[in-house]
Amino acid sequence: MIFYAIGFACACFGAGLLMTLWRVVFSPSVPDRILALDTMVVNVIALIVLWGMITGSGLYFEAALLFAMTGFVSSVAYAKFILRGDIIE
Amino acid sequence: MIQMLAEIAISALLVIGGLFALVGSYGLIKLPDLMTRLHAPTKASTLGVGGVLLGSMGYSALQGSPSWHELLVTIFLFLTAPITCNFIAKAWIARQTRPEDLPPTGTARPWATHDLTEDPIEPALTPKGRPGRPS
Numbered sequence: 001m002i003f004y005a006i007g008f009a010c011a012c013f014g015a016g017l018l019m020t021l022w023r024v025v026f027s028p029s030v031p032d033r034i035l036a037l038d039t040m041v042v043n044v045i046a047l048i049v050l051w052g053m054i055t056g057s058g059l060y061f062e063a064a065l066l067f068a069m070t071g072f073v074s075s076v077a078y079a080k081f082i083l084r085g086d087i088i089e
Numbered sequence: 090m091i092q093m094l095a096e097i098a099i100s101a102l103l104v105i106g107g108l109f110a111l112v113g114s115y116g117l118i119k120l121p122d123l124m125t126r127l128h129a130p131t132k133a134s135t136l137g138v139g140g141v142l143l144g145s146m147g148y149s150a151l152q153g154s155p156s157w158h159e160l161l162v163t164i165f166l167f168l169t170a171p172i173t174c175n176f177i178a179k180a181w182i183a184r185q186t187r188p189e190d191l192p193p194t195g196t197a198r199p200w201a202t203h204d205l206t207e208d209p210i211e212p213a214l215t216p217k218g219r220p221g222r223p224s
Contacts, residue, residue: 001096001097001100002096002099002103002148005099005100005101005103005104006103008104008107009103009104009106009107009144010107011107012108012111012137013107013110013111013141015111015114016110016111016113016114016115016134017114019114019115019117019118020114020117022118023117023118029123029181029184029185030180030184031123031178031180032123032126034177034180035117035123035126035127035130035177036117038130038173038177039113039114039117039130039134042110042130042134042135042138042166043110043114043138045138045162045166046106046110046141046142049141049142049145049159049162050103050145052145053144053145053148056152058149058156058158061158061159061162065158065161065165068165068166068169069165072165072169075173075176075177076172076173079173079176079177079179079180082180083176083179083183
């Protein structure tokens with residue numbers, strides 16, 4: 001039963017990833033693109049965790065944590081750059 | 090029996106988390122405006138990922154080796170999603186609106202995003218003529 005639930009969750013997150021990719025490509029403004037990239041990072045974290053559940057390895061947790069940190073820092077840095085023209089003032 | 094209940098709970102967490110994330114990502118392409126579009130990923134997607142991570146914790150406990158690592162990712166995502174949302178909203182305000190379009194702040198200073206002065210910052214919420222914080 002858990003196997004099918006993992007498959008269903010993978011399908012949901014994969015579909016969400018495609019939707020965010022569509023929004024990244026056809027986005028009306030730059031903040032939209034940042035938001036779509038941030039959502040994409042969140043979806044990818046969930047996919048990494050699900051893959052770790054499938055393989056039964058604890059290694060993928062580290063990748064998920066690193067991805068969360070770099071995603072947050074890059075989103076904030078990009079938003080700060082288009083807000084002020086500079087990242088660290 | 091307990092194992093059966095645990096499997097049902099983990100499966101429910103995974104399915105509900107997946108559905109929440111799907112709703113969040115669908116709202117990203119469905120909603121009309123950036124300010125409304127900010128709601129979908131920062132709330133629904135974050136909750137969906139939290140559900141999946143809790144399911145992963147329960148799954149590793151069911152396998153006989155409980156791990157609390159996933160809780161770190163959950164807490165990190167729940168803490169950082171509002172910050173990212175706030176920064177994106179400020180960037181949108183700075184790019185798409187003019188200072189005269191925004192409602193008045195009720196203080197002596199304009200909205201912080203449009204406040205490009207180089208003067209030293211005084212406390213904005215303190216009325217004039219009263220001693221504020223030492224600056």
